[in-house]
Amino acid sequence: MSFAETFKALSDPARREILLMLRGGKMSAGEIGSHFDMTGATVSYHLSVLKKADLVYETKQKNFVFYELNTSVFEEIMLWFAQFKGENGDENK
Amino acid sequence: MSFAETFKALSDPARREILLMLRGGKMSAGEIGSHFDMTGATVSYHLSVLKKADLVYETKQKNFVFYELNTSVFEEIMLWFAQFKGENGDENK
DNA sequence: AATCTATTTAGAAAATTTTCTAAATATCTT
DNA sequence: AAGATATTTAGAAAATTTTCTAAATAGATT
Numbered sequence A, B: 001m002s003f004a005e006t007f008k009a010l011s012d013p014a015r016r017e018i019l020l021m022l023r024g025g026k027m028s029a030g031e032i033g034s035h036f037d038m039t040g041a042t043v044s045y046h047l048s049v050l051k052k053a054d055l056v057y058e059t060k061q062k063n064f065v066f067y068e069l070n071t072s073v074f075e076e077i078m079l080w081f082a083q084f085k086g087e088n089g090d091e092n093k
Numbered sequence C: 001a002a003t004c005t006a007t008t009t010a011g012a013a014a015a016t017t018t019t020c021t022a023a024a025t026a027t028c029t030t
Numbered sequence D: 001a002a003g004a005t006a007t008t009t010a011g012a013a014a015a016t017t018t019t020c021t022a023a024a025t026a027g028a029t030t
Helices: A003-010 A013-022 A029-033 A040-052 A071-082 B003-010 B013-022 B029-033 B040-052 B071-082
Strands: A056-061 A064-069 B056-061 B064-069
Touching: A003 A013, A003 A040, A003 A071, A003 B003, A003 B013, A013 A029, A013 A040, A013 A056, A013 A064, A013 B003, A029 A040, A029 A064, A040 A056, A040 A064, A071 B071, B003 B013, B003 B040, B003 B071, B013 B029, B013 B040, B013 B056, B013 B064, B029 B040, B029 B064, B040 B056, B040 B064
Parallel strands: none
Antiparallel strands: A056 A064, B056 B064
C-alpha cells in the first residue's frame, strides 16, 4: 500500500461517498453508479482508483461486480495519522 | 473545516512531507522550502493549501512567517475515519 | 529613504485528473 | 448462437492542480 495512492483516492468527493455507501455492505458497480449523476464509465474509473488504493476489493457474481470495503487499510491510515498525536516538538519554548 | 479541502491537501506528497516536518515544531517558510527542490513560490502555494485546510496555521515574526501544525484538525479527521470502524453493514449474510 | 531579506501574488505553462462517448468484454437468457 | 444486461477499456476533451518566472509586498537594516 502506498499512502500517496491512498490519499489521492480519498481526495475525491465521489470516491469518499462511495466508501460511505459501502459501509452498509457489498454493492454492485451499477447499484453504486445509480447514486451518482455520472456515466457508468466514470464510476468504473473511480472504483478502479479505490481498488488500486486497496480501499475496496471486488468479487464477481454472474455478470455483476460487487465492491466491498477493505477495512484493514483504514487501520493503516489511522496509524499514519497517529504520528501526529502527542509528542509534539519542543512546544516552541 | 471541509473534508474535501482537508483530503485534497493531504493528497500531495510534498504537503504530507511538510506536515511531518512540522511535528518537530514551528518552521519558517524559507526553512521548509530549503528541504525541497522547488521554488519558494511553489512552497508558498503548498503552505497556502495546508492553511486553507486548517492543517497548519501561521504566525509572523520580523519578516519571517512561521508555520505550525494545527493538531485539532487531525482529531476531526480521525473521527471521519472512525465511521469505518466496527459496525459493518450486515456482513452480507 | 534606499536597500536587503523573506515571503506571497499574478499569470502562464506543464502535468495530472476527471469526465465523456463509443467500442469491447463477459456472462446470462432465450 | 443471438440478443440482453452489467461493467470495463480506450481515447479524447474538459477541468483542475502543480509548477515556474517575474513582479509585488512587508518588515528590517544601513
